[in-house]
Amino acid sequence: MSRSVLGPVVRPLAACFLLASGSLGLPAQAQEMGSREWAQATRDERLGWFRDARFGMFIHWGLYAVPGGVWNGTNHAGAGEWLMHSAKITPADYAPLQAQFNPVEFNADEWVRIAKAAGQKYIVITSKHHDGFALFDSALTEWDVMGTPFKRDIIKELADACEREGVVFCVYHSIMDWTHPDYLPRRGWDNRPTGTADFDRYREFMKGQLSELLSGRYGDMGILWFDGEWEDTWNHDLGLDLARHVRTLQPSIIINNRVDKGRRGMEGLDGEGEWEGDYGTPEQEIPASGLPGVDWETCMTMNGSWGFHQNDHHWKSAESLVRNLVDIASKGGNFLLNVGPQPDGRIPQASIDRLTAMGDWMETNGESIYGTAASPFNRAPSWGRVTQKPLPEGKTRLYLHIFDWPTASAGATMVEFTLPPFKNAWSNARLLGNTGFRVMPGAEAGTVLLPAEAPSAVASVLAIDLEGAPEVVALFTAPAADGSVNLAARDASLAGQLRYEDRFDNIGYWTDSMGRVWWEFAAPAGTYEIHCMVAATAAEGGGRFAIELDGSTVAQVDIPATNGWGDFTNVKAGTVHMENQDPHTITIRAVDKPRMALMNLREVRLVPAK
Numbered sequence: 001m002s003r004s005v006l007g008p009v010v011r012p013l014a015a016c017f018l019l020a021s022g023s024l025g026l027p028a029q030a031q032e033m034g035s036r037e038w039a040q041a042t043r044d045e046r047l048g049w050f051r052d053a054r055f056g057m058f059i060h061w062g063l064y065a066v067p068g069g070v071w072n073g074t075n076h077a078g079a080g081e082w083l084m085h086s087a088k089i090t091p092a093d094y095a096p097l098q099a100q101f102n103p104v105e106f107n108a109d110e111w112v113r114i115a116k117a118a119g120q121k122y123i124v125i126t127s128k129h130h131d132g133f134a135l136f137d138s139a140l141t142e143w144d145v146m147g148t149p150f151k152r153d154i155i156k157e158l159a160d161a162c163e164r165e166g167v168v169f170c171v172y173h174s175i176m177d178w179t180h181p182d183y184l185p186r187r188g189w190d191n192r193p194t195g196t197a198d199f200d201r202y203r204e205f206m207k208g209q210l211s212e213l214l215s216g217r218y219g220d221m222g223i224l225w226f227d228g229e230w231e232d233t234w235n236h237d238l239g240l241d242l243a244r245h246v247r248t249l250q251p252s253i254i255i256n257n258r259v260d261k262g263r264r265g266m267e268g269l270d271g272e273g274e275w276e277g278d279y280g281t282p283e284q285e286i287p288a289s290g291l292p293g294v295d296w297e298t299c300m301t302m303n304g305s306w307g308f309h310q311n312d313h314h315w316k317s318a319e320s321l322v323r324n325l326v327d328i329a330s331k332g333g334n335f336l337l338n339v340g341p342q343p344d345g346r347i348p349q350a351s352i353d354r355l356t357a358m359g360d361w362m363e364t365n366g367e368s369i370y371g372t373a374a375s376p377f378n379r380a381p382s383w384g385r386v387t388q389k390p391l392p393e394g395k396t397r398l399y400l401h402i403f404d405w406p407t408a409s410a411g412a413t414m415v416e417f418t419l420p421p422f423k424n425a426w427s428n429a430r431l432l433g434n435t436g437f438r439v440m441p442g443a444e445a446g447t448v449l450l451p452a453e454a455p456s457a458v459a460s461v462l463a464i465d466l467e468g469a470p471e472v473v474a475l476f477t478a479p480a481a482d483g484s485v486n487l488a489a490r491d492a493s494l495a496g497q498l499r500y501e502d503r504f505d506n507i508g509y510w511t512d513s514m515g516r517v518w519w520e521f522a523a524p525a526g527t528y529e530i531h532c533m534v535a536a537t538a539a540e541g542g543g544r545f546a547i548e549l550d551g552s553t554v555a556q557v558d559i560p561a562t563n564g565w566g567d568f569t570n571v572k573a574g575t576v577h578m579e580n581q582d583p584h585t586i587t588i589r590a591v592d593k594p595r596m597a598l599m600n601l602r603e604v605r606l607v608p609a610k
Ligand code: H79
Pocket: 077, 078, 079, 081, 082, 085, 086, 227, 228, 283, 299, 306
């Protein structure tokens, strides 16, 4: 059975437009265009397939799969590939794992089939993780797969299988190396003498291994996914040098931002300044909103471990993984979803089950993900997410991913759905996966009639074609059934050094006294009590904030200390009178921030006063 969503991803041929150098060392094309525009053009050229692909498979595999997170009978939670670090294992004690690595069930074609059936367009596998072990045949070390009983070049077999199946093959490569004698700094418990260690020699070794990987033996690679760049021995100049080395070998390759030192925290995006790397790498998190002009890819585990962990059974549901993919696409990013194969060479069944479910959803709805761009709206609608795609003749197709299907009245066969607010004329509305149903305009303007039953319990996609570019109206929160206006952290607009945090469903990391948070909302005229859900520890947080309504300060609040950053308390901040005027804006900003952070803010509620 062939699936239409699995068409091959077309990549530019590596060398054709890059090797004709002019006198400045730049191609003639570049001299005509000016090198800056050219850099952007080649960047767009390089990233074309990546932006279309949207969904990839991450594979963490190495010797650490053998102990699977357990060392000498002790379980190390979260530490699959980090076991050597977490269990403080010396290189000498770790070395015997090499003789135990014999994944006789490994079948590269099977792995690629699993990825393809899930709708994943590219695969990124660990050629070398932090333990320094090479999963490929390296002439530069004995610390490679050819020194195991298995003696098969896993990277080569997977690269060939990807080539056969039209999946883009990519590798992860760790800069940090816990076993190479020349890598510095050493782990605290590593008892090898550092006497002759030479970091420059380590760099030559790493570049040599990358030359092996990029020699053509493994074909044209899609991405070089660096990691482990955060230790003090790595710096910006070394990052530039490494990127140059890689691009000299394969000019069209995409390089993630971890080659350099621009990445800021686990949100993974570059800070101010000029940094090497094509895209940002949020790890285990999804940015709160779209990031115009920035390419990014969220990498995430399906349970809590990257490498195989025998005791980690904490799996995310297929539903939340599909919604993550949709959420990411609606913000213009890619989803790199991880599997950690077992020591026998098979991908865990729990991972296969989730990938199969995602593939089923993608088979019906993939056109709403591949080749789409971020939503044109200022924020996500309450019922789901939006992606868009340009059509011929200047039209635009919106894909409305409905997570929460409207509730039909008893016995009704249809239900009214309010479209997100846009001014364009529309046509050709249809539900993906339900070609029999004709979507008609509802009785009220801006509504359509849909079947009472959602086509998908996870995310049903309504495609609708607009005349021209989307002319959208800003989305704002409407009152709940009881008349209160609930302004949730996840719906807030943010400015400054602060961000939405999944952990406690709050706005946090509020270290910037100039930072502000605001919501636009609709509400009938009246008097409302203001309630704020806040948390702040006495040691690190606290101070005072102001609440502004439509630009005027209406209250100031002293932040109470709570028993932790996840321990929220409700603060009443007086009452406010609102005139009839939509939308209103509520803004929160710091007045006094005496310690590291101001507060965690989960919600602001406006409750009609009795
Ligand atoms: O390759 C994957 C991770 O091994 C690597 N990047 C992704 C793609 C990574 N590097 N650093 N981190 C992840 C975050 C480190 C978290 C740690 Fe821990 C906390 C290391 C030690 C304490 C998690 C928990 C790992 C061991 C215990």
